[in-house]
Amino acid sequence: MLEIKNLHARIAEDGTEILRGVDLKVNAGEVHAIMGPNGSGKSTLSYILAGKSDYEVTEGEIIFHGENLLELEPDERAAAGVFLAFQYPIEIPGVATMEFLKTAMNAQRKAKGQAQLSIPDFMKLVKEKSKDLNVSMDMLKRPLNVGFSGGEKKRAEILQMSLLEPSLCVLDETDSGLDIDALRIVSEGVNKLRSPERAMVVITHYQRLLDHIIPDVVHVLSKGRIVKTGGKELALELEKNGYADYIEAA
């Protein structure tokens, strides 16, 4: 489903090199974890997948469902099925969460040539999904992410993910800022979305998220390259021994 080949990227503004040849292949139904020390390029990779213009791809390609993802605008990528759960979800004063969800869902439906959702259908859908994630109606009436706690923001991200039904979910440090209970709710929400048609890339610094979302493949990213790939046991090894060896290796 997703194939990243020899991806090199730098910060557009000052030219700092971040990714130096990333190769990654993710098949439908798989969950890949990308782990690595701070500054290794994990978040950059997620932003490049979603198309943030702060970064410039200098070499390599990203093929998604047989299409060149790098040629698509951010909203086209979203419509094509890429969903990024932000590490720091953005606050948008003045835009009610509910309004935002409706706009986003209908925009994607329109891009896919589907009919717009009727208000009752939309409401029904939102209510159903919100319940699982313990998101209250009151929260949905508030402006998007404004005044949300860390846990509320992450739950709102997963709610959006479940409503938009992407084929590729990129979770950027979704565990950061969550306590144990919130982590459990969020992980359950994510696990519910696992399916043979859907792939996930879970970016995390710590192993604890992977206790809840069990990956099929674990990669170690260091200094802009994937330096080691293994099974879920690799995460446990990292937890025990740290990243030091891999920083050297890179």
Next chain:
Amino acid sequence: MTAPTQISHTQAESDLLARFDTAKGDLSGSTAVSDLRVAAAEQIKTKGLPHRRVEEYKYTDLRAYMKSAAPLAPKASAAEAKALADAENAYGELERFRIVVANGTYLAEVSDLEALAAEGVTVTDFAAALDQDTAADLLATPPSAGTDGVLALNTAFVQGGVVITVKEGADVSRPVELVHVSTAEGAIVTRNRINVAKGAKLKMLESFAGTTGTGETNVVFDYKIADNAEFATTRLVVGATEGARLLTTLATIGADAIFKILGFMAGPAFARNQQFVAFEGENSEAKLYGVSMARDRCLADQTLIIDHAVPHCNSREYFKTVLDDEARGVYQGRINVAQHAQKSDGEMMTQALLLSEGPEMANKPELEIFADDVLCAHGATSGQIDEDLLFYLRARGIPEAEARTLLVLAFLSEAIEEFEEEYVTDFLEQRVRDWLAGK
């Protein structure tokens, strides 16, 4: 080194003085009113049109903008005025009463007088009122307006307008629309007095239809809000016009009363909405909101002074400006707190969003405080659309143009929604969308 007493007149100033000589015989008014008109014309003669060296017009140089001054618009036919007002239909299907002022003159025959009378609202001709002995009071200017040049122009040339009086305790069941129609090119100069008696409630809708050509539109809304009254008005100034739109609010607010206004401007080449609001009784509330949108080389100016002359009053001023191309936005706001106006609470916010590289925004939010036990604050920001917000929306699949519209709406909605007059929210948001779509 004394200042010259006689300035050299611009073409527009010469035109205005000639216009006064031609029109003064026809303009209504008692002797006292005529004296006021002559004094105002004298001010135009000696000081000229307001320009950038006058502090209040530092960013809004009317003298430089007005290349010439058109004659006053001729009298309109009622049928034509009605047709235009119907065609403009600024507030769509909203149920409302309507009062029509066309080419500067009140048209009773096409206004909903009977229905209004049943609600406790009387409407009379401002021009006729000017002939009364006590008419000078109708042209009084508040101290905070000083010798304002736009008000002087209004006093010199005022053709007519309406006096709307809501009787004590009346609760008018529908909003009242006051529409200014122009059926022919030419300047329109009107003044309207709105008296809201004790305990009465009134909601107004102000709109403008037709074109004045190069002629200026100079309209004064003079609101007298009595004790315990509640008043809200929406001022919609939209559509491209070449003639300057010069709108003035004068308001005095009694005790335990509420005064709310939202000034919405999108389109005119040169628009100034200036407001002078004064509290005269305690425990009252004034809320002033503004939305300005301008593109091309247009100028949108929102200027206000709010006088906390008595204790225990509360005022809020929230203004939003969206600019594109080479447009210029101006916000000048001042909260005055008089010496014994303790427990005054004033909060002012002005924010600008610049959509491209070309526009300019000037913000001047002032506080002038002479009492110690007060809570006053103001804030000002200006900047562009936040790229992170835009990316977040696009990452959720919303196309760029729509994402921008959504963000502009979100930016403006803070003012539109805070206004809390739900019956106009959709109309205003649609105007925002229209403007963004270039309509």
Next chain:
Amino acid sequence: MPAVQETIDQVKAIDVDQYKYGFVTDIESERGAKGLSEETVRFLSAKKGEPEWMTEWRLDALRRFNTMEEPDWARVSYPKIDFDELYYWASPKSVEGPKSLDEVDPELLATYEKLGIPLREQEILAGVEPKNRIAVDAVFDSVSVVTTFKKELAAAGVIFCSISEAIKEHPELVKKYLGSVVPVTDNYYATLNSAVFSDGSFVYIPEGVRCPMELSTYFRINEQNTGQFERTLIIAEKGSYVSYLEGCTAPQRDENQLHAAVVELVALDDAEIKYSTVQNWFPGDSEGKGGIYNFVTKRGDCRGKNSKISWTQVETGSAITWKYPSCILRGDNSVGEFYSIAVSNGYQQIDSGTKMIHLGKNTSSRIISKGISAGKSSNTYRGLVSAHRKASNARNFTQCDSLLIGQDCGAHTVPYIESKNASAVFEHEATTSKISDDQMFYCLQRGLDEEGAVALIVNGFVKDVIQQLPMEFAVEAQKLISISLEGSVG
């Protein structure tokens, strides 16, 4: 917080007469003829032994001044100044240009000692950490009486002397930079200053040099009916750094005295200038009689890329203050800062603030202004922040807070915020408040008396700015603020 305790003690120790610098030095002095004319300017220029080009520069300024009108936009009011009734030159007789400390009139040294200004190098050296040394240029009426630590500074390549000396010794630098930041015709008082400036300080920091000690100038007006017109010029070459302090006092006199200074700062690439002022001119008596008219033009030009100019001011004195220390952010990535505390009491009038003119790319500025009004005073913040067309990514943050103590004072905020570049992001916040009854009660309940509580709360209010001052000045500034507010509660 020992500083607070000290403040409280200081407040208690204060006599009814709050201005402790109001004494007159009894010294024989010489004055020029009264009145403003070409003769006055020529006399003054000759007295200082200036070269021809300087005399011409002054005369040109005078001619321009004669065509100008007094400004009236600031929120201050005062009777019209009769420039023909003023003296433009006053000098202690014993002084003929800067001298070594040994030759300075002991009466003058005693004056500065009484003011707490360290002029004796050996005293400063004794038992004090070298980094705390301060070099001082002492200006008494129209002339610089002494400049300390000149030799040591010279060893580092730093030039620190009176402007009169610089005109003679370093004419190429003076010619190049004088009037390049504040043009001769910039404003009424700057033009007047250009014609008749008497003395002031000159600082030149060569490329790459970090000035080894704090530099400071101490201004003292002593004579009657004398205007003081000093001129300061500071040039920081590429990659250099200097911190400069300025202090001012004057005797208590019944008539108003005019002080119209001009300060010009030039920071080239990667240079930084930090300029701190503690202004404590005589504010007038409790009836509003007398006091200094402090009409000052201060401007810094961040001419080079990555340069930085930071103004910090504590304004407690003067009957009228009219000053707007400003930054022209010309170089890309340059930074301007303005930190201000303005305290007004009695009948004082303050109209002060700053201008941040963003011209270069990625320039940023920060304004923190704290105004405290008490008595029957009026305190206005007036500021301009502007981004020009090419100032992409300009950033400004402004915070203006006013505190009112008592019912007869006024606090005003007049900011002008002009953005001509869409990528410029400006944020401005302002508040006005009083010391709340709850805060007072809490302090009293914890055992502070009323004045102690006010001092504590006011110190909290101004803390952001005080932190910007060099340590010695910070303590002095806190004391001054409390003294200025003496008698304002109850």
